[in-house]
Amino acid sequence: MPLIAETPKAPYYAVIFTSLRTEVDEGYGDTALRMLELAEEQPGYLGYESARDGVGITISYWSDLDAIKSWKKQAEHREAQRLGREKWYSAFTIRIAKVERAYSL
Amino acid sequence: MPLIAETPKAPYYAVIFTSLRTEVDEGYGDTALRMLELAEEQPGYLGYESARDGVGITISYWSDLDAIKSWKKQAEHREAQRLGREKWYSAFTIRIAKVERAYSL
Numbered sequence: 493m494p495l496i497a498e499t500p501k502a503p504y505y506a507v508i509f510t511s512l513r514t515e516v517d518e519g520y521g522d523t524a525l526r527m528l529e530l531a532e533e534q535p536g537y538l539g540y541e542s543a544r545d546g547v548g549i550t551i552s553y554w555s556d557l558d559a560i561k562s563w564k565k566q567a568e569h570r571e572a573q574r575l576g577r578e579k580w581y582s583a584f585t586i587r588i589a590k591v592e593r594a595y596s597l
Numbered sequence: 598m599p600l601i602a603e604t605p606k607a608p609y610y611a612v613i614f615t616s617l618r619t620e621v622d623e624g625y626g627d628t629a630l631r632m633l634e635l636a637e638e639q640p641g642y643l644g645y646e647s648a649r650d651g652v653g654i655t656i657s658y659w660s661d662l663d664a665i666k667s668w669k670k671q672a673e674h675r676e677a678q679r680l681g682r683e684k685w686y687s688a689f690t691i692r693i694a695k696v697e698r699a700y701s702l
Contacts, residue, residue, distance in 0.1 A: 495652035496615045496690050506613065506694050508656065510601050510646050541615050543648040547600035551613065551654065577702055585601050585701040589611050589694035596690040597682055 497539030499553050502591045504538055507560055509550045511584035520580050523572050534563050553591070560588060602644030604658050607696045609643055612665055614655045616689035625685050628677050639668050658696070665693060 513520075531537050531552055536559025542550040554560045563569060576584075618625075636642050636657055641664025647655040659665045668674060681689075 495617060496688060499690075499692075502692075506611075506692065508611065508613070508696075510656075512600060541652060541654055543650050543652050543654045545648050545650055547646060547648050549646055549648045549654045549656065551615075581702060583601060583702055585604075585699060587604075587607075587611065587696045587699040589696040591613075591692045591694040594690060594692040597686060597688055 495541070496596075497541050497551075497553055499538050499591070499594065502594050504591050505554045505557060505560060506587075506589045506591050507552045507554065508587040508589060509548075509552075509584060510587075511548045511550075512546075512582045513544075513548065514580060514582045516579045518579065519575065523575065527569060527572050530566070530568060531563065534566065535559055537563075557588070600646070601701075602646050602656075602658055604643050604696070604699065607699050609696050610659045610662060610665060611692075611694045611696050612657045612659065613692040613694060614653075614657075614689060615692075616653045616655075617651075617687045618649075618653065619685055619687045621684045623684065624680065628680065632674060632677050635671070635673060636668065639671065640664055642668075662693070 528540060531540065536555035538553035538555060540552050542548070554563070633645060636645065641660035643658035643660060645657050647653070659668070
């Protein structure tokens with residue numbers, strides 16, 4: 493997987509997840525990896541970028557809002573969201589954004 | 598400055614800058630810090646989030662597209678962009694996105 497997502501020509505959508513972690517690691521790494529695998533299987537999934545130092549920023553890219561809605565409601569993902577709120581994150585913000593233009597070096 | 602940006606109610610805009618660095622550090626840290634100071638002074642600036650491990654993800658938030666256009670053209674920022682392309686980044690993608698919805702824990 494490339495570190496910079498290779499996304500198609502705009503428009504498409506981004507889910508920007510900015511988070512602060514608790515000190516609880518139990519299950520976190522395995523679940524994060526599993527959610528990435530699972531996301532890649534979803535219709536409309538376009539790519540993924542992630543970095544953490546202090547704050548974590550994870551961005552997933554999607555073809556449209558329906559794809560994002562379906563992914564949010566996916567059963568295994570819902571359970572991971574619940575565990576995230578309860579155990580792994582002390583704070584987070586999720587932003588749904590429409591990518592209108594993009595360019596690369 | 599909080600690690601998770603405290604942005605107003607959507608809609609607003611995000612500039613997502615995903616990058617890979619070269620091994621050249623000369624001037625990088627000072628310029629990055631100066632650009633952050635300068636961005637905060639621009640009309641329409643709303644906030645900033647950044648993390649790097651391998652890939653770097655920096656997101657700045659803006660009230661509208663005109664604010665982003667003015668910032669892109671700001672003289673000192675243009676010079677920093679030039680140095681970035683020439684010295685500090687081996688690859689990057691910039692995405693301009695309209696934040697339509699947001700929620701927080």
